[in-house]
Amino acid sequence: MFDETHWKVIAAKSLGPFTTIENRFGVLIREEQVKIETILETEMQEVREGSLVSHYGIDAVV
Numbered sequence: 001m002f003d004e005t006h007w008k009v010i011a012a013k014s015l016g017p018f019t020t021i022e023n024r025f026g027v028l029i030r031e032e033q034v035k036i037e038t039i040l041e042t043e044m045q046e047v048r049e050g051s052l053v054s055h056y057g058i059d060a061v062v
Contacts, residue, residue, distance in 0.1 A: 015027055046052040
């Protein structure tokens, strides 16, 4: 419920209407972009290996 409210109301007010994921990614600072890219690269490797971890703890993300 919070995520839906956040993205439809709060984020829309502060970032404007959602257009594309690239647009949202572009509002992040480079350090945040690198962290997300690293997580996505890890997940894609896990998908290829068949060992995808479906949940990361907060320590892995922050």
